[in-house]
Amino acid sequence: MTALASRVTALAGRVTALALALGVVAGAAHAAGLASQVGDLRGRMTRLEAGPWDAAAEQAFANDLDAAVSRARTSDPGAAADELRRLAVAAHQRHADWLEKTQKSFVTGEGEDPFESEEFIGRQQLALQTLYLRNWVELEAATRWEPKHAERNAWLRRAVEGFGQFASLEDRAIAAESVYGRGLAHRGLGQYDAAVTDLRRAIELAPDQLGARAGTVLVEMQLERDRIGDALTSSADLLAAHSSPEAEFLRAKTLLLALDGSKLDDATRGRHRAEVAKLVGALEKRGGKWPALARQLVAAGITRPEEWLDDQAGATIRWTVAESLRGQGRCDEALPMYRALAKGQKSPRADLALALGECQFRAGEYAAAFDSLANVAGSGAVATDTAYLRFKAAEALYHAEATAQSGARLETAARGFVEKYPKHDRAYEARFRLGELERARGNRLAAAEQFDAVGGDATFRLQAAFQSAQCFVEEWEIRERRDDGSAAELAEGTLERLDRFLAEAQALRSGGKARQADAAMLAPMEARARVMSALIRTRLGGEQRLAEAIAALDALDAKDLDAALRAQAAAVRATALLGIGRYAEANTAIAAFLAEQQSSDRDFDLMRGLGVRTLELAAERAAAGDAANADALRAAALQVYEKLLAAAESGRLTAESPEGLRQLVNRLRSEAATAPTSAPAR
Numbered sequence: 001m002t003a004l005a006s007r008v009t010a011l012a013g014r015v016t017a018l019a020l021a022l023g024v025v026a027g028a029a030h031a032a033g034l035a036s037q038v039g040d041l042r043g044r045m046t047r048l049e050a051g052p053w054d055a056a057a058e059q060a061f062a063n064d065l066d067a068a069v070s071r072a073r074t075s076d077p078g079a080a081a082d083e084l085r086r087l088a089v090a091a092h093q094r095h096a097d098w099l100e101k102t103q104k105s106f107v108t109g110e111g112e113d114p115f116e117s118e119e120f121i122g123r124q125q126l127a128l129q130t131l132y133l134r135n136w137v138e139l140e141a142a143t144r145w146e147p148k149h150a151e152r153n154a155w156l157r158r159a160v161e162g163f164g165q166f167a168s169l170e171d172r173a174i175a176a177e178s179v180y181g182r183g184l185a186h187r188g189l190g191q192y193d194a195a196v197t198d199l200r201r202a203i204e205l206a207p208d209q210l211g212a213r214a215g216t217v218l219v220e221m222q223l224e225r226d227r228i229g230d231a232l233t234s235s236a237d238l239l240a241a242h243s244s245p246e247a248e249f250l251r252a253k254t255l256l257l258a259l260d261g262s263k264l265d266d267a268t269r270g271r272h273r274a275e276v277a278k279l280v281g282a283l284e285k286r287g288g289k290w291p292a293l294a295r296q297l298v299a300a301g302i303t304r305p306e307e308w309l310d311d312q313a314g315a316t317i318r319w320t321v322a323e324s325l326r327g328q329g330r331c332d333e334a335l336p337m338y339r340a341l342a343k344g345q346k347s348p349r350a351d352l353a354l355a356l357g358e359c360q361f362r363a364g365e366y367a368a369a370f371d372s373l374a375n376v377a378g379s380g381a382v383a384t385d386t387a388y389l390r391f392k393a394a395e396a397l398y399h400a401e402a403t404a405q406s407g408a409r410l411e412t413a414a415r416g417f418v419e420k421y422p423k424h425d426r427a428y429e430a431r432f433r434l435g436e437l438e439r440a441r442g443n444r445l446a447a448a449e450q451f452d453a454v455g456g457d458a459t460f461r462l463q464a465a466f467q468s469a470q471c472f473v474e475e476w477e478i479r480e481r482r483d484d485g486s487a488a489e490l491a492e493g494t495l496e497r498l499d500r501f502l503a504e505a506q507a508l509r510s511g512g513k514a515r516q517a518d519a520a521m522l523a524p525m526e527a528r529a530r531v532m533s534a535l536i537r538t539r540l541g542g543e544q545r546l547a548e549a550i551a552a553l554d555a556l557d558a559k560d561l562d563a564a565l566r567a568q569a570a571a572v573r574a575t576a577l578l579g580i581g582r583y584a585e586a587n588t589a590i591a592a593f594l595a596e597q598q599s600s601d602r603d604f605d606l607m608r609g610l611g612v613r614t615l616e617l618a619a620e621r622a623a624a625g626d627a628a629n630a631d632a633l634r635a636a637a638l639q640v641y642e643k644l645l646a647a648a649e650s651g652r653l654t655a656e657s658p659e660g661l662r663q664l665v666n667r668l669r670s671e672a673a674t675a676p677t678s679a680p681a682r
Helices: 002-008 011-020 028-050 055-073 080-107 118-145 152-164 172-188 192-205 209-224 228-241 245-261 266-286 290-301 315-327 331-342 350-362 366-374 381-401 404-420 427-440 444-452 458-482 486-510 516-540 543-554 563-579 583-595 601-623 627-650 658-674
Strands: none
Touching: 028 055, 028 080, 055 080, 055 118, 080 118, 118 152, 118 172, 152 172, 172 192, 172 209, 192 209, 209 228, 209 245, 228 245, 245 266, 245 290, 266 290, 266 315, 290 315, 315 331, 315 350, 331 350, 350 366, 350 381, 366 381, 381 404, 381 427, 404 427, 427 444, 427 458, 444 458, 458 486, 458 516, 486 516, 516 543, 516 563, 543 563, 563 583, 563 601, 583 601, 583 627, 601 627, 627 658
16 A cells, blocks of 8 residues: 555545535525435446546546535535445445456466556545545444434445544555544544544644544543543643634633533642633634634533632633623622623613613612613514513602603613513513503593403412403492493493402312412402402392392302402492392391491492481382381381491581481481381281
8 A cells, every 4th residue: 555655645635625624504595505426426437337448537436426525525415425435435346346356366476567557546546535435434424414324334434444544554644544534433432542543643643623523533532531621631732732713712621621521729720710711712712603612612611600700811711701690590609790890881781781670670770771681782582581670660769669661661671671571481461561551540440451461370360360350340329429420331241351360260269270279369369359249249230139149158168258348248248138139138147247347439339328227118018017027127227327427427428418417316316216116027
């Protein structure tokens, strides 16, 4: 093989590109083009095999095969990989077989001396060239194209043997590339020591790009084997010989791994951190892809951020340390670093402004967080996260201050968030707050629209459903007091919302999905919804509605009722019982109602309604000759109006004249004193 060294020198230019290829993946069109090229080569080889020797055609074929191999090694060959490998093997084997057969014929005396013939010399060169290509193709097939193929190890062993035929050539370029290729094949076979020997030899033979690549593979292989000490030495040698971004990146990676896993003294750790900071600073200045890769490397490699807090490192290190601390929930430590990074910048980059705002928010600096997030000019996840966090900062400020200004700020932030990102998985929180703001302004139906749009988990949706129903209840009550006929139009929609809330709450409970805390929170809401449902049904009237009202009240659990709700439930029950003629039970409910403290407009409305209804029914029963029930109803009415009079005299009831109530009470007392003794009301 040494005698042929001068004939293969021309290979150096072509195969150097093969040896240094980094495997950049091309698209489907590239793979399709390669498949077409390989198909064409297969047809040409068939024709060359069938025809007479054609030196020019054979060399053109070998050169085009060389180009196809180069194309495949710098892309993803796809389905063409297997065909290209077979073609390269066959191309070499065809010339090797011819040479072997021809030499055997000469030795046995069956043929003439072929060694000086043009075809013999041409085929020797082509056999050498195609062997070299076959070596690279089988190496690529085993390590990148088809690494799980059953023939993988056989391909690698042939590559080791094939590259070995070139490793001792006097031509340093071919020898270096062959030793490098053999080292890669040894690596694929798991033969670590042999691979290290070959890679180091390649570095000695080729102190250029190939040497740099061999040095890179050596360090990567040492890191794979967790030989951090060896990798520290090799990466330092690589960087000293080749001041490239690849070498800087790999050295920084090695140092970070050493810092993470090695038992180093403080001085060594300090030197390693300082060198990492220097290398990352150099990568920051490289531009292109390197600043982003440096950030990713440092983000993955810094596992002990507290060690880097006092370092005067570059922006990438400080940013990564701050991000690591923020990811661990240690915003109090990260916040000074974010402030330092943003200092002096009129418009910090979006991810920095977002991180600063988040940590300010978590530190309770809501106004500062709101300001930091105000001018984030980001897109995608940064923009959505910023809008959400800005809303949360405005929400926190509103809860702390509850002023008109903070309310307006919250509304602006919440509306901006839901209008721009209506499908955000936390948009329902802003919807809920908008509902509260609208309700506080008296825009109850607009508030209900916001509550109806709330999503989130089941418990949160139920809270919103309850709030929506309450908005309708409040609007219905206002229209009832206005007595303009519009309340009836709203009553059915109100009942629908109340019933839907109660059904969903019951479904959550019966499905076993309600946590104990959720059930405790829902219980008073359900109780209020039942009372309000019963109240509206009694106002609508009719035997069916009144029966439904009583059923709703019967479903109440006394422990879920506060004093005000207990009073209202008793008043509504009394009204419903009066409506269906169950006077004795109604009187008991009236007594229970009057025993409670009344203070709200709703309480006094119910009280007035009971007073009017009991007097009307007393007159009806008297006219019907039912003196006992008439007397009992008048007695109940007297208790009601005495309570109303007391409220008016104390100033708790301003809608009624104390004098008018006093006259009515005196008349009822007089009637009660002169009334004959009657049997108990039924």
